[in-house]
Amino acid sequence: MDPDTFRQARWDEPTLFDLDEGPAPEGPFDHETTNEANLPDEHARETVGIPTVPRSRLTRHLTRQAQMTFGVDTGTYPLGSCTMKYNAKMPEPLAHEPDLLNVHPLAREEDAQGILALLYQLQEALAAIGGLPHVSLQPAAGAQGEFVAMRMVRERFRDLGEISEETRCEVVVPDSAHGTNPASAAMAGFEVLEIPSGSDGCVDVKALEDAVSERTAAFMLTNPNTLGIFERDVEKIAEIVHDAGAMLYYDGANLNAILGKTNPGAMGFDIMHFNVHKTFATPHGGGGPGAGPVACTEELAPYLPVPRVKKGKDGLYVLDDGDERSIGAVKGFHGNVGVLVRALAYIRQHGSDGLTRVTETAVANANYLYQRIKDAYPAPGEALKKHEFVVTAEGLWEENGVGATEVGKRLLDYGIHAPTVHFPINVKESLMIEPTETETREALDALVDALLSIGDEAPGVVREAPFNTAAGRVDDVHAARNPLLTWDQVQRDQDGS
Numbered sequence: 001m002d003p004d005t006f007r008q009a010r011w012d013e014p015t016l017f018d019l020d021e022g023p024a025p026e027g028p029f030d031h032e033t034t035n036e037a038n039l040p041d042e043h044a045r046e047t048v049g050i051p052t053v054p055r056s057r058l059t060r061h062l063t064r065q066a067q068m069t070f071g072v073d074t075g076t077y078p079l080g081s082c083t084m085k086y087n088a089k090m091p092e093p094l095a096h097e098p099d100l101l102n103v104h105p106l107a108r109e110e111d112a113q114g115i116l117a118l119l120y121q122l123q124e125a126l127a128a129i130g131g132l133p134h135v136s137l138q139p140a141a142g143a144q145g146e147f148v149a150m151r152m153v154r155e156r157f158r159d160l161g162e163i164s165e166e167t168r169c170e171v172v173v174p175d176s177a178h179g180t181n182p183a184s185a186a187m188a189g190f191e192v193l194e195i196p197s198g199s200d201g202c203v204d205v206k207a208l209e210d211a212v213s214e215r216t217a218a219f220m221l222t223n224p225n226t227l228g229i230f231e232r233d234v235e236k237i238a239e240i241v242h243d244a245g246a247m248l249y250y251d252g253a254n255l256n257a258i259l260g261k262t263n264p265g266a267m268g269f270d271i272m273h274f275n276v277h278k279t280f281a282t283p284h285g286g287g288g289p290g291a292g293p294v295a296c297t298e299e300l301a302p303y304l305p306v307p308r309v310k311k312g313k314d315g316l317y318v319l320d321d322g323d324e325r326s327i328g329a330v331k332g333f334h335g336n337v338g339v340l341v342r343a344l345a346y347i348r349q350h351g352s353d354g355l356t357r358v359t360e361t362a363v364a365n366a367n368y369l370y371q372r373i374k375d376a377y378p379a380p381g382e383a384l385k386k387h388e389f390v391v392t393a394e395g396l397w398e399e400n401g402v403g404a405t406e407v408g409k410r411l412l413d414y415g416i417h418a419p420t421v422h423f424p425i426n427v428k429e430s431l432m433i434e435p436t437e438t439e440t441r442e443a444l445d446a447l448v449d450a451l452l453s454i455g456d457e458a459p460g461v462v463r464e465a466p467f468n469t470a471a472g473r474v475d476d477v478h479a480a481r482n483p484l485l486t487w488d489q490v491q492r493d494q495d496g497s
C-alpha cells in the first residue's frame with residue numbers, strides 16, 4: 001500500500017488576530033456598542049477584543065483549518081477506548097431544530113413539553129439498555145458520571161451510618177482501569193486501592209477477594225475491559241463485592257460491545273455511567289461536548305443529581321427536584337441537551353434489533369482486524385476479543401526502534417488516524433485498536449495493509465513520520481504541559497510574562 005495516496009492540505013494560515021483589520025468600518029453591518037443588558041458600568045466593556053475580519057476571509061480561515069485536521073469524516077479513526085465512529089448525519093438537523101434550540105432552560109414545564117418528552121424517552125431507553133431502572137441525564141461526560149456515582153455511593157453509606165475512617169473509605173479499581181476511575185473516586189473523598197490483573201488481562205478474582213472488606217465502598221469495572229476482553233467471572237465478582245457490603249460500579253465506555261446481548265443490571269452492577277458520545281452518537285474528538293448519564297438501582301435512586309424528568313398523573317412531563325438526599329445539580333439546567341437529543345435520535349433510528357446489530361458488527365470488525373494482524377502485532381493472551389483489542393509493537397521496537405508511537409504517526413501518512421498508543425500501561429508498546437461497526441470491509445483491509453507495510457518499511461523513514469500531514473512530529477508532552485489555548489495566553493507567552 002502506498003503511503004503517498006494521502007496528502008493533507010498545508011496552509012500557511014495566520015491566526016484571526018493576525019488578520020485583524022482594526023475597527024470595523026461604518027456600514028450596514030456595524031453594531032453599535034450599547035449597554036442594553038444594563039450591566040453595572042464596572043462590568044461593561046467598551047470593546048470585546050475580537051478581531052475584525054471580512055466574512056469571506058473568516059470562512060476561508062475556518063475551512064483551511066478543517067482541511068488541516070484529521071477527523072472521522074476524513075478517514076478511519078481506530079482510537080481504542082474512545083469509540084470514534086462515523087455517525088449518520090441524521091441526528092444533526094434534529095438537534096438543530098429551532099423549536100429545540102430556542103427553548104429557554106427556565107421555560108415553564110407546560111411550555112416545554114416537547115423537549116421534556118424527548119428527555120423522558122431517553123431516560124427510559126437508557127434504563128432499558130442499562131438494565132437499571134433510574135436515570136439522571138445531567139452529567140456532562142463519562143468522567144463526571146463516575147464522580148457523580150462515587151458521590152452517590154458515599155451519601156448512601158453515610159445515610160446507612162457506615163462511613164468512617166476505617167469503613168467504606170476505599171474504592172478498589174483494577175490496574176487496567178481508565179485513569180478517570182481512580183481520579184473520580186479520589187475526588188469524591190475515597191482512598192483508591194489498585195489491584196493487579198491476572199495474566200489473561202482480566203480481574204484476578206483472588207486478588208479482589210483479598211482486597212475487599214468493610215473498608216470497601218465500591219469496585220469500579222468496565223466490561224468488556226480495557227483489553228477488549230469480557231470478564232467471564234463478572235457474576236462471581238458481583239458476589240464478592242456485595243458479600244463485602246460494597247457497591248459494584250460499571251464504567252459504560254465499552255457498552256457498544258454488549259448492546260442487546262446483556263446489560264450491567266443483569267451482570268449485577270448497582271450503578272453505571274453511559275458515554276452517550278461514544279456509544280450512541282457525537283464522537284468526542286476534540287474534547288466535547290459529551291454527556292455521561294448515570295443509571296442506578298432503586299436503593300441509590302434518591303441520590304441521583306436533579307432535576308430529572310418525570311411523568312405527572314395528568315400525563316404532563318414535570319421536572320422533579322427529588323429530596324434532600326439528592327447530591328444536587330452537577331451541571332446547569334438539564335445537562336448537554338443537544339448531545340442527549342442526538343443520542344435519542346441514534347437509539348430510535350436503530351431500534352433494539354439495530355442496536356444489537358451495531359454490537360455484532362463492531363465485535364466482528366474488531367475480530368477480523370485482529371486475526372489479520374496478530375502475527376505481526378501479537379496480543380497478550382488468546383482470549384476472544386470484543387469490540388476492541390490491544391496488541392503490542394514490542395517486537396518491532398526491540399528489532400529496530402519502531403514502537404507504538406512510531407506506528408501510530410506513520411499510519412497518518414496512509415490517511416488513517418493513529419490508534420490509542422501506550423494505553424493500557426500494563427502492556428508494553430501497546431496499540432489499542434477499535435474499528436467500530438461503521439468501518440467497511442474495504443476500510444478494514446486498508447488498515448491491515450497499512451499496519452503490515454509499516455512493519456516492512458525502513459525504520460529510519462517510519463521514525464521521521466508523518467510526512468503527508470499539515471504538522472509533522474509535534475512535541476505533545478510540551479503541548480500538554482504548557483497549553484496555550486487563548487490569544488491572551490499566546491500574547492503573555494510571547495511577552496514572557
Ligand SMILES: *Cc1c(COP(=O)(O)O)cnc(C)c1O
Pocket residue numbers: 081082141142143144178180181222251253254275290292
Ligand atoms: C472515555 C472513557 C472514560 C471517560 O469518559 P469521558 O466521557 O471522556 O469523560 C472513562 N472510562 C473509559 C474506559 C473510557 O474509555
